[in-house]
Amino acid sequence: MKALTPPATLPMPIQQLSIPFDAPQMRGLSDAERSAVVTRLATLLMAAAGVAAKEASDDEQ
Numbered sequence: 001m002k003a004l005t006p007p008a009t010l011p012m013p014i015q016q017l018s019i020p021f022d023a024p025q026m027r028g029l030s031d032a033e034r035s036a037v038v039t040r041l042a043t044l045l046m047a048a049a050g051v052a053a054k055e056a057s058d059d060e061q
Helices: 031-049
Strands: none
Touching: none
16 A cells, blocks of 8 residues: 655645733733633633533532
């Protein structure tokens, strides 16, 4: 059996999102504000990926 030769180029260009977490706008935030921003960003990224977010409940403690 003959080995297949790899393609010279990828069929689609690879794209990667770059998010600077140490941007000047983030440096002035308090710990609570920064935590809220990171939580919202994580929720947004999970929604974009199609992952269902689990609702937080105080009853589960």
